[in-house]
Amino acid sequence: SQQGEEDPQALSIQEGENATMNCSYKTSINNLQWYRQNSGRGLVHLILIRSNEREKHSGRLRVTLDTSKKSSSLLITASRAADTASYFCATVPYSGAGSYQLTFGKGTKLSVIP
Amino acid sequence: DAMVIQNPRYQVTQFGKPVTLSCSQTLNHNVMYWYQQKSSQAPKLLFHYYDKDFNNEADTPDNFQSRRPNTSFCFLDIRSPGLGDTAMYLCATSGHRDPTFGQFFGPGTRLTVL
Numbered sequence: 586s587q588q589g590e591e592d593p594q595a596l597s598i599q600e601g602e603n604a605t606m607n608c609s610y611k612t613s614i615n616n617l618q619w620y621r622q623n624s625g626r627g628l629v630h631l632i633l634i635r636s637n638e639r640e641k642h643s644g645r646l647r648v649t650l651d652t653s654k655k656s657s658s659l660l661i662t663a664s665r666a667a668d669t670a671s672y673f674c675a676t677v678p679y680s681g682a683g684s685y686q687l688t689f690g691k692g693t694k695l696s697v698i699p
Numbered sequence: 700d701a702m703v704i705q706n707p708r709y710q711v712t713q714f715g716k717p718v719t720l721s722c723s724q725t726l727n728h729n730v731m732y733w734y735q736q737k738s739s740q741a742p743k744l745l746f747h748y749y750d751k752d753f754n755n756e757a758d759t760p761d762n763f764q765s766r767r768p769n770t771s772f773c774f775l776d777i778r779s780p781g782l783g784d785t786a787m788y789l790c791a792t793s794g795h796r797d798p799t800f801g802q803f804f805g806p807g808t809r810l811t812v813l
Contacts, residue, residue, distance in 0.1 A: 616799050627703070627789055627804035628742065635799075673741065677799060687802065689741040 590690050591674060597696040604661045606693040608674030609654075615677045617650060617657050618687065622671045631659075631672075664697045671695070702726070703805035705790050711811045712780055720775040720808045722790030728803070730796055731773040733765060734789040736807075742789055748773060749796050780812045 592607045608617070616635045620628040634641045634650045634657065641648045647660040661668055671694045675687040703724045712718045722731065729750050734742040746755045748767045762784075764776040777784060787809050791802040 618801060620804075625787075625807070625809065627705075627806045628791075628802075629804065630801040633799065633801060686744055689743075691739070691741045 591672070591693040593693060594691070595694045595696070597698065598664055600664060600666055600697055600699050602664055604664050604668070604695055604697070606659045606672050606695070608657045608659070608690055610657075610674075610676050610690075611655065612676075612678060614652075617648075618675045618677070619646075619648060619657075619659050620673045620675060620689075622673065622692070624670070628673065661695075664695075666697050666699045669695060669697045703790060703792055703803050705788075705805040705808050707808060708806065709809050709811075711813060713813055714782060715779050718777050718780055718810065720777075720788050720790075720810070722773045722775070722805055723771050724790075724792045724803075724805075725771070726792055726794070726803060727770060728792035728794045729770065730793040731767060732791040732793070732802065733773070733775050734791065735784075736787040736789055737785075745775070777810075780810075782812050784810065785812045786810060 590609050596604055598604050614636055616633055618633045619631045621631055622628045632643045632646055632648050634648050636652055645662045650657045671692040673689050673692040675689045706721045732747040733745045735745055736742040744756055745759045745763055746765050762778050766774045787807045789807045790805045793800055793802045
């Protein structure tokens, strides 16, 4: 069953603007990861945030996690045309059956217009 | 460069005609995964190998089989493809069974069943 739900489904912005994508999930998690997928390609791991962390940075990426609301956000600052891709959140269950799995959401399709 | 390679990148087959997709890795990772991703949907885990230990997801159709003859190679066999099996098939690897460490994805094989 699907765990993560990204919002919005599609986002179009001008180059240089910031892009914010949100992810909500249903069950307790061990960690949450964000991946990028360029059109017709495989996924690339971007960043991981653990359940005991609230914010994490990596270059132009900023991820927040609110476990009380079961939600996460991915912020891309100063967007570039090369950031055009689909972005997926993926969760790892806290424990028990399936704790080896990543469960992906449907993704947010980001278009950055030059 | 260490990487995950999938062949072929595009495959067209006829309804009911068996097809095999290939994945190889130079990362020497002991975990390999196969995902199915239909158009505009989340990647869905089909099964994974932890070394030679095969782990099938409960809702993976019996039509889908996998083989891992050695650490480097893993195959996805679809015995009698149906139209609904048209999708992108993604292979991924990890150095740890704990998905906290993230997964490395290949570029995918786009399968079309006619």
